Every structure is written in C-alpha cells, then in structure tokens.
Amino acid sequence: MTSVHDLATPAAVVDIDALEHNLATMATRLPGALLRPHVKAHKSTALADLQRQHGHRHFTCATVREMIGMARAGLGDDLLLANEVVDVERLRELAALQDQAMITVAVDSDVTVDAAAQAGIRHVLIDVNIGLPRCGCAPSDAGRLADAARRRGLVVRGVMGYEGHLMVSDDRAAQRRETLSAMEVLNRTALDVGGDVISAGGTGNHDVHAEHRADTGVTEVQAGSYALMDTYYGTLGLPFRQALSILGTVVSSHEKWAVADVGLKSLGMDHGNPSIAGCKVWFCSDEHITFATEKVESRAASPVRAASPVRAAQPTVGSRVRVIPAHVDPTMAMHEHLWLVRGDEVLDRWPIDLRGW
Structure with a gap:
C-alpha cells in the first residue's frame, strides 16, 4: 500500500484506529437513535456510513448539499437540516427527495415556515434559542410558530436547540448545571410545541446528556466532532482520540x-x-x-x-x-x-x- 510519505501535501489524514475507537466509544455512551451524528464535522458519506454501521441511522446536516448527498448515498432514514433556509428553490430540491428519504427542516420564524411550506417540505422542527446568540426563536414564541406551521400543513415533529456556548468549559460542574438549565427551558418549550423530538447537545457536553438523560429530557444528541476531534475539544479530557x-x-x-x-x-x-x-x-x-x-x-x-x-x-x-x-x-x-x-x-x-x- 501507499505510504503517507508518498502523499501530496497538505493532505487530510485520519488514524483509522483512533476513528474506530471514537465511534465505538460514542455508540456505547449514546447508542442508536440517542445520537444524531452531525455530518458537518466530517462531510463524508463514507464516514457517515461507518457511523451507521455503529448503530446510528439518523443524521444531522448543516447544508442543503449535505442533505442531498446523504439522501442520494442511501443514508436518508432520518435527516435533519439543523439550519434555517429561506431559499425556496433549494428547499424544493430537498422536497423532491422525500419519497426516498425522511427530510426534516429547522424553522425559527414565519419566513422560514413559509419557505418550507412553499417548497413542499413535510416535516419541521421548531428551532428554539436556549442561550447561544445564533438561530432559534424565543421560547415564548415557539408554540405560536408551531401552530402557524401546522396551519400551513407542516408536521411539527418537536423542538431543537443548541447550547453551543456551553460546549467548552474548564468548570465541568458548572457546565453540567448550565446545560441542565438550558434543557429545562427547551423541555418547557416542547410542551407548548408538541411532537416527540427534543434535539440538542454536542460533543462538548454529550456526557451530560448521556449520564443525566432523565434530567436533560432530550431524545437525541447532535454530536459531530467526536469522530475526528480537534484541539478545541481535546482540552476537555473527553474519551475520544485525535484522529x-x-x-x-x-x-x-x-x-x-x-x-x-x-x-x-x-x-x-x-x-x-x-x-x-x-x-x-x-x-x-x-x-x-x-x-x-x-x-x-x-x-x-x-x-x-x-x-x-x-x-x-x-x-x-x-x-x-x-x-x-x-x-x-x-x-x-x-x-x-x-x-x-x-x-x-x-x-x-x-x-x-x-x-x-
């Protein structure tokens, strides 16, 4: 076989043993549908297929292209676009795949609800802001938005939120407390929204969700970086190797x-x-x-x-x-x-x- 010394550089290389360790470790902590791996971290259908072999059949995506690529690769059992899209034509590309893949799109405003409905999207999650100044509607507005989505003929599967501001912390006890607090907000909001999905979390606090599932209340964790890792998460003492x-x-x-x-x-x-x-x-x-x-x-x-x-x-x-x-x-x-x-x-x-x- 080829040696790394023969590769043209720069080249992205992955230690297969470290990768397998990471996938097996996470599959033990969050087996099956408890983990919805985020493919934005690796952007590879081959790696996603390896994650599927470890028991995970539901995936998170960040872009329309990721969604389309996963569906066409036969990895579309349950795909979530955890990002707001207002481009109706792009969403129509996703809608066209709904007979071969389960497509769900995050929405956080009347505009994104309207775009999804116009495009023919069938399923949505209400994206709720739980502390990170990024996407997500106010918790107090989530129930109204869910009702608006249903009036447009959309199936509201539940809620999602991303506590990204809590992913890296030197104080793990404080991280746990703040994660539980954010999840309390998300769970209260889920009662207003309805549905059976409560999606949150990431690599940095996956252990909080794994060890305190009854308290966090989430049905799935959207971790992605764990597969390959980087120096940012490498400071936390997580049980994953740098791959x-x-x-x-x-x-x-x-x-x-x-x-x-x-x-x-x-x-x-x-x-x-x-x-x-x-x-x-x-x-x-x-x-x-x-x-x-x-x-x-x-x-x-x-x-x-x-x-x-x-x-x-x-x-x-x-x-x-x-x-x-x-x-x-x-x-x-x-x-x-x-x-x-x-x-x-x-x-x-x-x-x-x-x-x-």
Whole structure:
C-alpha cells in the first residue's frame, strides 16, 4: 500500500484506529437513535456510513448539499437540516427527495415556515434559542410558530436547540448545571410545541446528556466532532482520540524555526492556532505554518552547572509533520479527500463529498 510519505501535501489524514475507537466509544455512551451524528464535522458519506454501521441511522446536516448527498448515498432514514433556509428553490430540491428519504427542516420564524411550506417540505422542527446568540426563536414564541406551521400543513415533529456556548468549559460542574438549565427551558418549550423530538447537545457536553438523560429530557444528541476531534475539544479530557491531522511537508528550515506547507488555506483557524507534537506553533499564513521545536534539556551539565534547556534541531527540508487543527469542521471543508492511515501506511481514500452549499 501507499505510504503517507508518498502523499501530496497538505493532505487530510485520519488514524483509522483512533476513528474506530471514537465511534465505538460514542455508540456505547449514546447508542442508536440517542445520537444524531452531525455530518458537518466530517462531510463524508463514507464516514457517515461507518457511523451507521455503529448503530446510528439518523443524521444531522448543516447544508442543503449535505442533505442531498446523504439522501442520494442511501443514508436518508432520518435527516435533519439543523439550519434555517429561506431559499425556496433549494428547499424544493430537498422536497423532491422525500419519497426516498425522511427530510426534516429547522424553522425559527414565519419566513422560514413559509419557505418550507412553499417548497413542499413535510416535516419541521421548531428551532428554539436556549442561550447561544445564533438561530432559534424565543421560547415564548415557539408554540405560536408551531401552530402557524401546522396551519400551513407542516408536521411539527418537536423542538431543537443548541447550547453551543456551553460546549467548552474548564468548570465541568458548572457546565453540567448550565446545560441542565438550558434543557429545562427547551423541555418547557416542547410542551407548548408538541411532537416527540427534543434535539440538542454536542460533543462538548454529550456526557451530560448521556449520564443525566432523565434530567436533560432530550431524545437525541447532535454530536459531530467526536469522530475526528480537534484541539478545541481535546482540552476537555473527553474519551475520544485525535484522529484527524493535516500532513505537511517542511519546505524551509532555519536555525530557530521551520516552515511547512500547511496554512490558512488548509486549516480552520477560528478556534486558534493548530498544534504540532513537540513543537510550538508561531503563526500560520496563507500557505504556511511557522513553528519551532520545543526546548529540551542539554546534556552539557557539569558538577557546578545544571543542564540548560536548548532547542532541538529543526526538522529538515522535505521531512513530514502532522498538524492538528483547532477546528475540525471548517478544516474538512478545505480538502477533497480523506486518507485513512494506520501508522505510515495508507489504507484507503474517502471523498469529502459533502463539501459546499
């Protein structure tokens, strides 16, 4: 088989053993329909199919293209577009797939309800704002909106909310309390809305939902990043391994730093700098990452002088480095293929076929 050293860089590579560990671990914590994996994190029908093999048949999508790609790949048992869309023509593309896939669309306003109805969408969830300043109607307006949707002939399956502001916290006890508080709001709103779906959560607080299901009241968790992971979630001590890295080639090396061909065009940077094992990342530019090896203890100690830290030699030009992204979702959107590896051996290549809008 091909070696990673033969791959053109930058290349998105996935440690297959870490990936399998992550999928198996989550399937144990949130089996079957308790997890609605969010495919925006990996944008690959091949990876989604692997998630299905671990028992998950309901999926969350962020774009119309993801929805269409999943349906056409035979992964349309139950697809949720957890994003508001006002483009009737795009929604009609989804409506045309409803005989082969279960399509549900999030709505949070009269405008999005009207767009769904005009397009011929059959099922919706009422998207409720539970603290994150993004999408979602006010909890007090959700019941009225559900009634408006039903008057337009839409089936209201229930509610969804995303407590994204609670995904990363150094204080896990506070995260649990605040998650339960947000879910209390969502559950009260669900009584006004009706339906049997209460959808929320993510990788960062999936454990709260898994361990306190009776208290959170959710019927499904929309986690996605757990499959591949990134440095953002890697700080939380979750039971998932870092599976994704961006393979780069050192293109320039100096006494104090080195440069590889992995930069802003191949990494999601909104959550900060990526990381390289044993190195300190200085900064990223369009095509480059500048980094330096970390200091190590010198062997030049004497009876009267302690060893002083010195920097190890920088990587040589042509050597390979693995860069760990800080945010998996936008990183995956920048690559066409995902290379499955075990050590340095390339096992397979998967298309990242759900990119784009």
